[in-house]
């Protein structure tokens with residue numbers, strides 16, 4: 363499993379590949395904001411912060427992280443620095459596509475039933491939006507492509523899981539761009555039908571990620587685990603089937619929404635559990651460039667011929683020579699098989715499929731065994747970022763810019 367870490371702890375910079383598949387490796391450096399962690403005590407989540415000016419609860423991010431290239435991203439936050447840490451407020455983001463600042467008029471597709479974390483993330487990013495439940499993330503993305511929704515929301519990394527490669531795979535197959543990012547604190551609760559006691563629970567159902575994130579607590583409970591489509595879907599299932607020997611892992615909000623009892627709070631193995639979501643849009647309906655007062659971020663995927671170390675150095679040099687900070691770097695390789703899954707044998711992961719929208723005519727899906735996922739500070743229109751991409755294009759097989767949007771280091775706490 364890939365691992366995502368937060369700065370500024372140097373030991374987090376180079377992390378082992380924990381993915382169990384033999385032929386694909388993935389290693390990442392990725393920076394979900396770490397400010398609140400730094401201010402927490404003994405690994406416990408810090409006290410709940412005052413609500414942000416827009417009424418959303420927030421945990422302040424740090425704007426003083428050291429980046430991969432050692433460059434310090436020391437730009438001023440909206441309210442200035444304290445000891446090098448910026449107390450940032452939520453950046454307002456132009457929603458484009460006819461929506462207003464708070465997203466009213468926009469339909470946001472999410473995976474799961476009402477009450478899923480993805481829906482909360484959408485509603486936090488765009489409080490005025492209408493949410494559209496979908497069975498799977500693929501359906502949410504397809505809804506946007508077909509015009510049935512204006513945005514899709516996709517969890518792409520978490521502090522416990524690292525990069526959600528399954529969702530990057532989806533993103534790359536679609537002609538959609540990143541319009542906005544949002545970080546959400548994920549608190550898991552154990553929910554059961556009213557009156558059911560913890561000792562009566564024999565089985566726990568939830569989204570596979572939620573079950574994985576709560577592995578230790580579930581082992582202590584000694585219960586069976588069963589994966590279902592999403593956390594809120596598990597709660598809905600419990601309710602509609604009046605299951606009395608089963609509990610669900612979901613949010614406290616889902617408990618309210620479906621009228622279930624909360625048997626336990628904070629079930630996750632790590633108290634610090636943040637998920638980063640991306641809001642995706644059709645390219646034509648994406649917001650214009652981020653507002654001038656916002657720090658911009660550009661996401662891209664770089665496909666190359668392999669020989670990762672040399673390529674990696676060249677990519678890093680393209681950015682560091684221009685003093686551009688990286689906020690994410692994920693290396694994906696099919697190892698030892700030249701990228702040929704047939705030669706690699708059973709268990710090999712197929713190459714990454716990326717929709718190439720650059721050519722004239724219909725976009726085509728292309729297969730690449732070696733790719734890098736890169737997020738850098740700065741707008742795609744910034745001459746330094748443009749030049750860095752042009753330099754990378756000289757040695758890469760293919761580069762696709764996935765979006766340029768306002769960087770948001772705020773972590774929202776919906777507890």
Ligand SMILES: O=C(O)C(=O)C[C@]1(C(=O)O)C=C[C@@H](O)C=C1
Nearest residue numbers: 478479480517569571592593594
């Ligand atoms: O099932 C949900 O509630 C979701 O929004 C999905 C999802 C995920 O896919 O990672 C999102 C965040 C949580 O970590 C658990 C599950």
